[in-house]
Amino acid sequence: EAKRAGRATWRFFEASMNAAAMRTLQIQNAMRAAFDEGYFSLRFQPKFRGTTNELVGAEALIRLHHPELGLLMPSEFIPTAERSGQIVQIGQWVVRETCRQIRHWQTMGLSSMKVAVNLSPRQIAQPDLVDTMIDIVRAEHVRCDQIIFEITEAVAMHDAQKTVEMIQAFQRAGFEIAIDDFGTGYSSLAYLERFRAKQLKIDRFFTSGLDAQGNESRAIVSAIIALAHSLNMEVVAEGVETQSQLTELQIMECDQMQGYLLGKPLTASAFGALLEEQLAS
Numbered sequence: 001e002a003k004r005a006g007r008a009t010w011r012f013f014e015a016s017m018n019a020a021a022m023r024t025l026q027i028q029n030a031m032r033a034a035f036d037e038g039y040f041s042l043r044f045q046p047k048f049r050g051t052t053n054e055l056v057g058a059e060a061l062i063r064l065h066h067p068e069l070g071l072l073m074p075s076e077f078i079p080t081a082e083r084s085g086q087i088v089q090i091g092q093w094v095v096r097e098t099c100r101q102i103r104h105w106q107t108m109g110l111s112s113m114k115v116a117v118n119l120s121p122r123q124i125a126q127p128d129l130v131d132t133m134i135d136i137v138r139a140e141h142v143r144c145d146q147i148i149f150e151i152t153e154a155v156a157m158h159d160a161q162k163t164v165e166m167i168q169a170f171q172r173a174g175f176e177i178a179i180d181d182f183g184t185g186y187s188s189l190a191y192l193e194r195f196r197a198k199q200l201k202i203d204r205f206f207t208s209g210l211d212a213q214g215n216e217s218r219a220i221v222s223a224i225i226a227l228a229h230s231l232n233m234e235v236v237a238e239g240v241e242t243q244s245q246l247t248e249l250q251i252m253e254c255d256q257m258q259g260y261l262l263g264k265p266l267t268a269s270a271f272g273a274l275l276e277e278q279l280a281s
């Protein structure tokens, strides 16, 4: 009896392994064809000024439209792309596509839009990253100061001295830098000062913690905001989902807000409609 149950469990295990392996294989195949077939697209999640709810920009977030599996989130294909190295080409596409959208929104009369683009470890390891990004942005006739590059705290701290130099090169060209998912990595505060990033993005984990009982996340969030302000950085809260989180963050003088409460990641045309609404009001 036990033996039979064991065998059944094993068979189930094997079948689900196959399903997972199959899915990975399907995603890998789709990614090989993705540029030719136009499977990638961007969503733009609005970012708002802390106190006035004024729209100040967006974060570009990539999606993969799989012919059979449907719309895939980055967690399903970015790790694969990171391993294969395809992330480098994807990252260039993301910046080019973002620039095209920025130019389109400029024709609508919105010239001060800044859009954040995420960078992954493999991209940062490319010695010609900064030059490549400058070339792409210039070719698209967009100003470098309209692009913010986001680097996670963990990745930034991995080789902090190299990050300092890379950030300097980006900033010389006019790009802005944000330290993403802050609070989850292990920061050296000395390096945080030397990065001289424009923005610090508080990880969603702490934002959601604001709703919990007790004061732990509240203390951490207000400490992060104070730290960032003392280093002349703007603070962006990620993952704002409730009115009470928003209110607390406003009281703590958080500079910018991003989250489902205020706006989900939108298609380029839906984001354009939001911009038009903002212009009209």
Ligand code: C2E
Binding pocket: 045, 060, 061, 062, 073, 074, 075, 078, 091, 094, 118, 119, 120, 150, 180, 181, 204, 238, 239, 240, 241, 258, 259, 260, 261, 265
């Ligand atoms: P991230 O840069 O920290 O982006 C924020 C993620 O949180 C996004 O997930 C966004 O949709 C989600 N989010 C925003 N507001 C809320 C909220 O209120 N509640 C909750 N639960 N989630 C919220 P997404 O789009 O799945 O992206 C996940 C990660 O994938 C990103 O984290 C980023 O690290 C990476 N990624 C996305 N696009 C790109 C890209 O173009 N290039 C690279 N290298 N990485 C990317």
Ligand code: MG
Binding pocket: 059, 118, 150, 180
């Ligand atoms: Mg980000």
Ligand code: MG
Binding pocket: 180, 181, 201, 203, 238
């Ligand atoms: Mg983040």
Ligand code: MG
Binding pocket: 181, 203, 204, 238
């Ligand atoms: Mg995050």
